[in-house]
Amino acid sequence: MNETKRxxxxxxxxSVVLQAARQFAKLLGDTPxxxxxxxxxxxxxxxxxxxxxxxxxxxxxxxxxxxLALNAVSDEDRMELQKLQDQFYHQPxxxxxxxxxxxxxxxxxxxxxxLSKDIGLDFAASCKTGGCCG
Amino acid sequence: MGKEVEITSTxxxxxxxxxxxxxxxxxxxxxxxxxxxxxxxxxxxxxxxEAMHLLxxxxxxxxxILAQHNAGAISEGDISWLRELQRAIGxxxxxxxxxxxxxxxxxxxxxxxxxxxxxxxxxFASLTRRSGGCC
Numbered sequence: 001m002n003e004t005k006r007x008x009x010x011x012x013x014x015s016v017v018l019q020a021a022r023q024f025a026k027l028l029g030d031t032p033x034x035x036x037x038x039x040x041x042x043x044x045x046x047x048x049x050x051x052x053x054x055x056x057x058x059x060x061x062x063x064x065x066x067x068l069a070l071n072a073v074s075d076e077d078r079m080e081l082q083k084l085q086d087q088f089y090h091q092p093x094x095x096x097x098x099x100x101x102x103x104x105x106x107x108x109x110x111x112x113x114x115l116s117k118d119i120g121l122d123f124a125a126s127c128k129t130g131g132c133c134g
Numbered sequence: 135m136g137k138e139v140e141i142t143s144t145x146x147x148x149x150x151x152x153x154x155x156x157x158x159x160x161x162x163x164x165x166x167x168x169x170x171x172x173x174x175x176x177x178x179x180x181x182x183x184e185a186m187h188l189l190x191x192x193x194x195x196x197x198x199i200l201a202q203h204n205a206g207a208i209s210e211g212d213i214s215w216l217r218e219l220q221r222a223i224g225x226x227x228x229x230x231x232x233x234x235x236x237x238x239x240x241x242x243x244x245x246x247x248x249x250x251x252x253x254x255x256x257x258f259a260s261l262t263r264r265s266g267g268c269c
Contacts, residue, residue, distance in 0.1 A: 012165040020162040021246045025253035027155050106139040112262025114153045118160030126240035127247045127259035
């Protein structure tokens with residue numbers, strides 16, 4: 001971390017820092033990895049087959065919620081649930097979206113580590129608000 | 135821990151560009167008022183041997199009690215000592231000023247994150263998080 005300089009000459013106004021943040025965001029938003037994530041997300045949302053597969057899986061899972069909590073689901077239902085889950089996760093748009101998300105997260109984690117190291121505070125942890133998942 | 139994702143050489147160049155941009159942004163953040171104040175409060179704390187001693191003792195005792203808890207036998211004496219240290223920490227101006235300054239700096243980081251996230255349309259900080267814990 002930089003040493004604090006005497007006097008306020010080196011203090012950057014908030015507006016300047018926020019402007020720098022916007023420039024940084026623009027740079028990140030223009031990278032092929034971010035664009036691929038956005039496009040994959042959009043295509044997944046527009047993919048009716050993937051959305052139906054998701055809905056079918058969610059509906060089945062919700063219907064078995066109480067039994068799942070008690071670990072009392074029948075073999076038949078368990079297999080059906082597994083089949084619906086597999087169907088969802090094998091949709092091309094889902095696979096692409098998951099992959100794009102993994103790639104983007106790994107990219108952003110590196111960036112976050114750099115930010116944290118340079119500012120001397122954990123960026124992600126500092127941005128959490130309230131509770132463990134805030 | 136994050137998954138290992140293989141990247142191409144083009145992506146490595148792009149990563150380096152973004153890491154440099156992150157460093158530039160960090161330099162600007164470090165020159166903001168909340169961060170300069172945090173750096174100053176942190177420096178004062180590290181120069182205050184009494185305050186640092188309190189924090190070290192507290193952390194050591196916390197570890198000791200955690201081990202006792204795991205073993206199923208917590209010492210009442212240690213608990214009282216921990217409470218005593220907690221009170222002393224709460225009454226120590228240098229520690230409290232550093233705590234407050236760190237919270238102000240974190241609050242400023244949240245504003246920076248909001249600005250970035252608004253542009254991206256997704257919470258940037260959550261993308262940078264190396265998970266672990268409940269989320």
